[in-house]
Amino acid sequence: MEKVVGKNIERFDAKSKVTGTALYADDIPLNDFLYGAQVGSPVARGILKAIKKDPDFDWTGFTFVDYKDIPGKNEVESVVWDMPFLVESEIRYHGQAILLLAHKNKETLEEGIKRISFDIEELPYVTTIDESLSKKIIMAREDNVFRTKLLHRGDLEKGFKNADFIFENTYYTPHQEQAYIEPFAMTAHWENNKVYIKGTMQCPYYIHGGLKVLFDKKDDEVIIAQSAVGGAFGGKEDYPTVISGHAALLSLKSGKTVKIIYDRDLDMNITTKRHPSKSVVKIGVTKSGKITALDMDFILDGGAYETMSSVILARGMLHAFGPYELANVRINGVIVATNTPPNGAFRGFGAPQSFFAIESQIDLIAQKLNMSPSELRKLNFVKKNGTFPTGQLLGDDVLITEVFEQMLNNADYENLQKEIAEFNKNNKTKKRGFGFSTFFHGAGFTGNGEVMVASKAGVRLQKDGKVFVLVANTEMGQGAHTVLPQIVAEALELPMDYVRTEKVDTSIVPNSGPTVASRTTMIVGEILRRVGKKIKKTLNYNNESDYLEKVKAYLNNKDSENFYETYNKPPKIVWDDENYRGDAYGTYAWAAYGVLTEVDTLSYDVKLINAWSVFDIGKVINPLLASGQVEGGMIQSFGYALTENIVFDKKGKYWNADFTNYIIPSIMDVPKMHIDFYNREYEFGPYGAKGLGELPMDGGAPAVNNAIRNAIGVDLFNLPLSPEQIMDKMER
Amino acid sequence: MNKIKVSFKVNNKDYEIETTPLRRLLDILREDLKLMGTKEGCGEGECGACSVLIDGELSLACITPATQLEGKEILTIEGISDKDGEPSYIQKAFIDKGAVQCGFCTPGFVMATHKYIKDGGSNDETKIKEALSGNFCRCTGYAKIVDGVKEAIVRHNDKEAK
Amino acid sequence: MISVLRPKTTKELFEILDKEDKNYLFLAGGTDIMPSIKKGIEKREDLIDLSFLKKGFSGVYRDKTNIIVKSLTTFAKIQKDELLNKHFPSFIKASKLIGGYTIQGMATIAGNIVNASPAADSLPSLLTLNAKVTLLSSNGERIIELKDFYKGYKNLEIKNNEIISNIIIPTSDYQADFIEVGTRKAMSITKVSLAYAYKDKNIFLSAGSAFAYPKRLFATEKRFFEKDLTKKDFEIILKEDVSPLDDIRSSGNYRFNVLRNLVFSLYQELQK
Numbered sequence A: 001m002e003k004v005v006g007k008n009i010e011r012f013d014a015k016s017k018v019t020g021t022a023l024y025a026d027d028i029p030l031n032d033f034l035y036g037a038q039v040g041s042p043v044a045r046g047i048l049k050a051i052k053k054d055p056d057f058d059w060t061g062f063t064f065v066d067y068k069d070i071p072g073k074n075e076v077e078s079v080v081w082d083m084p085f086l087v088e089s090e091i092r093y094h095g096q097a098i099l100l101l102a103h104k105n106k107e108t109l110e111e112g113i114k115r116i117s118f119d120i121e122e123l124p125y126v127t128t129i130d131e132s133l134s135k136k137i138i139m140a141r142e143d144n145v146f147r148t149k150l151l152h153r154g155d156l157e158k159g160f161k162n163a164d165f166i167f168e169n170t171y172y173t174p175h176q177e178q179a180y181i182e183p184f185a186m187t188a189h190w191e192n193n194k195v196y197i198k199g200t201m202q203c204p205y206y207i208h209g210g211l212k213v214l215f216d217k218k219d220d221e222v223i224i225a226q227s228a229v230g231g232a233f234g235g236k237e238d239y240p241t242v243i244s245g246h247a248a249l250l251s252l253k254s255g256k257t258v259k260i261i262y263d264r265d266l267d268m269n270i271t272t273k274r275h276p277s278k279s280v281v282k283i284g285v286t287k288s289g290k291i292t293a294l295d296m297d298f299i300l301d302g303g304a305y306e307t308m309s310s311v312i313l314a315r316g317m318l319h320a321f322g323p324y325e326l327a328n329v330r331i332n333g334v335i336v337a338t339n340t341p342p343n344g345a346f347r348g349f350g351a352p353q354s355f356f357a358i359e360s361q362i363d364l365i366a367q368k369l370n371m372s373p374s375e376l377r378k379l380n381f382v383k384k385n386g387t388f389p390t391g392q393l394l395g396d397d398v399l400i401t402e403v404f405e406q407m408l409n410n411a412d413y414e415n416l417q418k419e420i421a422e423f424n425k426n427n428k429t430k431k432r433g434f435g436f437s438t439f440f441h442g443a444g445f446t447g448n449g450e451v452m453v454a455s456k457a458g459v460r461l462q463k464d465g466k467v468f469v470l471v472a473n474t475e476m477g478q479g480a481h482t483v484l485p486q487i488v489a490e491a492l493e494l495p496m497d498y499v500r501t502e503k504v505d506t507s508i509v510p511n512s513g514p515t516v517a518s519r520t521t522m523i524v525g526e527i528l529r530r531v532g533k534k535i536k537k538t539l540n541y542n543n544e545s546d547y548l549e550k551v552k553a554y555l556n557n558k559d560s561e562n563f564y565e566t567y568n569k570p571p572k573i574v575w576d577d578e579n580y581r582g583d584a585y586g587t588y589a590w591a592a593y594g595v596l597t598e599v600d601t602l603s604y605d606v607k608l609i610n611a612w613s614v615f616d617i618g619k620v621i622n623p624l625l626a627s628g629q630v631e632g633g634m635i636q637s638f639g640y641a642l643t644e645n646i647v648f649d650k651k652g653k654y655w656n657a658d659f660t661n662y663i664i665p666s667i668m669d670v671p672k673m674h675i676d677f678y679n680r681e682y683e684f685g686p687y688g689a690k691g692l693g694e695l696p697m698d699g700g701a702p703a704v705n706n707a708i709r710n711a712i713g714v715d716l717f718n719l720p721l722s723p724e725q726i727m728d729k730m731e732r
Numbered sequence B: 001m002n003k004i005k006v007s008f009k010v011n012n013k014d015y016e017i018e019t020t021p022l023r024r025l026l027d028i029l030r031e032d033l034k035l036m037g038t039k040e041g042c043g044e045g046e047c048g049a050c051s052v053l054i055d056g057e058l059s060l061a062c063i064t065p066a067t068q069l070e071g072k073e074i075l076t077i078e079g080i081s082d083k084d085g086e087p088s089y090i091q092k093a094f095i096d097k098g099a100v101q102c103g104f105c106t107p108g109f110v111m112a113t114h115k116y117i118k119d120g121g122s123n124d125e126t127k128i129k130e131a132l133s134g135n136f137c138r139c140t141g142y143a144k145i146v147d148g149v150k151e152a153i154v155r156h157n158d159k160e161a162k
Numbered sequence C: 001m002i003s004v005l006r007p008k009t010t011k012e013l014f015e016i017l018d019k020e021d022k023n024y025l026f027l028a029g030g031t032d033i034m035p036s037i038k039k040g041i042e043k044r045e046d047l048i049d050l051s052f053l054k055k056g057f058s059g060v061y062r063d064k065t066n067i068i069v070k071s072l073t074t075f076a077k078i079q080k081d082e083l084l085n086k087h088f089p090s091f092i093k094a095s096k097l098i099g100g101y102t103i104q105g106m107a108t109i110a111g112n113i114v115n116a117s118p119a120a121d122s123l124p125s126l127l128t129l130n131a132k133v134t135l136l137s138s139n140g141e142r143i144i145e146l147k148d149f150y151k152g153y154k155n156l157e158i159k160n161n162e163i164i165s166n167i168i169i170p171t172s173d174y175q176a177d178f179i180e181v182g183t184r185k186a187m188s189i190t191k192v193s194l195a196y197a198y199k200d201k202n203i204f205l206s207a208g209s210a211f212a213y214p215k216r217l218f219a220t221e222k223r224f225f226e227k228d229l230t231k232k233d234f235e236i237i238l239k240e241d242v243s244p245l246d247d248i249r250s251s252g253n254y255r256f257n258v259l260r261n262l263v264f265s266l267y268q269e270l271q272k
């Protein structure tokens, strides 16, 4: 039997996407429906006094919904349920939904939105971490602080005492917009007291849970289905609950199907973004470059409500120490509140922020010590069977040294350095530099997350021998609905043609957990592999034709049967969430980036010329899809490094909520990418696979920063690494 | 707004519609003609998801008003596929080279590629990128899209040679 | 209430223009007008659709001393034009930096000129090439220098009854180039740019996003060939010509410093 794992199996959805026939949320044909919309707050903070409808406007045909129309709880289900679906009295961010409107005509609806106004008692607001920390204005809880966490190892004081040098610097990172090209769109309708949702989403069971609370419904009264999804990157993880709730409320009141589509401006203005961060990093080192202590304050801007920020803080902290063996560590995590839309999931989930700080600081120290940044890293890398600051004993699959060496090798580091020196000698205004970053990503949920979710996944075996994968994990471009069947086909020892993914609909598929945390291939894939093996064993067939006969015989007069398995925790994983001790993740995927940049000293512009990456992601199930994920993630991380930034206007509203001024990379901005994998199979992943989705996002920003440092010798501490910032440094 | 009558062709089919003069071609395609392959990513000319060809020129349906359509020939993604709805050689090249992830940008990129090859575009990477410079993709990092275009050119030349 | 008139001939167009003295919006490529109406930036409601006249007003030809670009020629067409490629590579370079290829297929040169954005990419190079515009009305043509076309922020030397019919670029043996610094490498709005054209001790300079409207840098041109000027000198000289602003995309300080660097680097180059 020919293997399917490791092959470039064609995406199941490729044909429909290239021909334009794939149905995204806004493409689904609907009969007799209304367009829905929200009317949001025109101020960043205040107390709502009254909603006013223009009496001169013809309101016939409109449906109105405010918080009083909510049958269940006005709370968005999340890690913390502190955010309302609709404002009752307190307004915490610009654009926060106060009133919902629906009308059958799109233009009339838009006119209606303009004819609504509010009486609001305006209050002073805060938009940045430092404003929030200053506590001059308190806008949430007693002290603007949503949460604090502490990670501690060893004796910090002793560590700093043993240091010859101490370096302390503060790093800032801004909001990052996911900028999926498909904006939000969601449709809702009711039938026999059941609510049906269809649209663009990452995690149908999150919406399922959220709508049960909103409408006080039981499991089978809420049915969530996914349309084709035009990109998500975390941006369609938590927010879909809100827009689905809005559509369902309008539908309930009007008795009609309701579709809500956000235009780009609204989508950028009010949906979740990457958390801005402030990291104060203090590192003690000996003369020879050995790190003796790390003390770090890692502060995230949660936005107006806490929602799921604590999990992002956790992941940020659990990556903040970098791929190093450190005896004395303190990482103090804080989430503060600001009057901006709640921040949420975005590929990397806290790790890109903390890696920017630690990996930039390590490089800065190397420069100050006059050491090569690669030597300094190698000296401090965590080794096989080493220990992470949580006390986690790592196994022999610590591969940071290996991926780093392989990256340097691929980049031909020694020659490259010579070439750079030569180039810089001959060029007056253009300076080149090479920088790198070394990083990792814990695959699957943090700590006990996987045990708590207890994912269930399965397949439906049909009489004709066809097998349908039953998972709640969504296809959003990353290729999950191709990779998962690939794993099942391998387990069944059957050709790919037999296996497809069933459409994601909570009335059909079990809760195999959300499509986040780089967990789908590794965690859900492994459950499915076991399902496949179970079927193989049960039917006990030798080859394809034998299989077809045995299926018929087994199913007898049934049309099909479902087989399920649930998550099995790998042995020896123990996590203490209270004290942040133990095995934060079952395993880690390791990676290294190298970037060759060219800085134009006239315009201070940074051009990326070449980028090398090496990833350890265990066994690569589908190389074409995997390298596509890496390339996309690299470019997203370079956008984060160089140009992506959100600016506020005087009203506390995003000023650059469009693609003209929120600068994502264009095709002309991408460097030549050299991608490589370190092939070593992971014991507990399906056919040796680990998670991949987020890893490429983690390392871009520090690598670019370090390359700029290498080119022109300036130390930068804030993202994006803008020409304006470089000018400020160089003019001084 | 006053209403106007406009006649035009879409994918070789004649249409005459009555509409307001600034109504967007994008809405006419999607709402009136039910051609859903042309996407709206930004509505302001930035992202290229709504790219179509109008009289052979690459154009953005989200900023093209109805009044400008009189007598025009419009080609959309639906008109690119082979007769039986199967992917054309460009579309197949995109599939084979992994140029498609979420797919929302894909129709726009296919249209831009079609225009480039129709104009006799070469395998030169800079030229290819210039031809696709009005289209954003957030998933792929563009590398595999460029591969897809190069592959399409090869297949186009093979076809021509035959 | 938005109204769109759709003249089928130039005669019909001028009948409309002569009937009422109104500040019409001319819908050419629509790449400025459509987004501005959507965002509520453009408040004018009387439009004239020029698409029926497009054939007559599109194309490039030459006479004895000039290359003439008809006003509704798109930047995609301009890029492919052999005459323009041969004579004005700096202008071709600029035309490739207008949005991306999608925008270039729609955007016209007249639209870029009349939109008069300080960041408009075709203007600095056209200014340094000493381009002129032909204004056409029922009274006939008048030709004015592009440098005299801009009088203030969005204040143009054009009457309500006129349209631009041609852009005239005199051929010359000047060396010219255009340098753009933008927010990214395509689909980018210019943060600052510099165009120049020189021969012997003559130079024409113009900068984008450096002043309220597109213009030449006359003070700098005048002193450009003095000996031993320093970076600091150019800082002082340039202040007479430009005063870039802070905005969402960059800071006035950055724009000024980059422009100073570009001008000074050119100076050093030409001193050699």
Ligand SMILES: Cc1cc2nc3c(=O)[nH]c(=O)nc-3n(C[C@H](O)[C@H](O)[C@H](O)COP(=O)(O)OP(=O)(O)OC[C@H]3O[C@@H](n4cnc5c(N)ncnc54)[C@H](O)[C@@H]3O)c2cc1C
Pocket: B044, B045, B046, C024, C025, C026, C027, C028, C029, C030, C031, C032, C033, C034, C035, C071, C072, C097, C098, C099, C100, C103, C106, C107, C108, C109, C110, C111, C112, C113, C114, C115, C119, C120, C121, C122, C162, C163, C164, C165, C187, C188, C189, C190
């Ligand atoms: C996404 C995007 C990116 C862009 N990027 C750039 C860029 O990088 N650089 C840049 O310079 N511009 C850019 N633009 C702006 C725009 O594309 C250009 O200014 C373009 O040249 C305008 O031409 P048009 O034909 O589309 O003008 P229209 O929008 O049709 O008209 C613009 C103005 O010109 C007037 N007008 C048009 N034709 C005539 C005529 N014959 N006589 C008199 N008045 C006339 C109209 O009344 C109107 O005031 C961008 C626009 C978009 C949407």
Ligand code: FES
Pocket: B039, B040, B041, B042, B043, B044, B045, B046, B047, B048, B049, B050, B051, B060, B061, B062, B063
């Ligand atoms: S939708 Fe038309 S360019 Fe984005």
Ligand code: FES
Pocket: A181, A230, A231, A477, B099, B100, B101, B102, B103, B104, B105, B106, B136, B137, B138, B139, B140
């Ligand atoms: S494939 Fe998703 S935006 Fe291009």
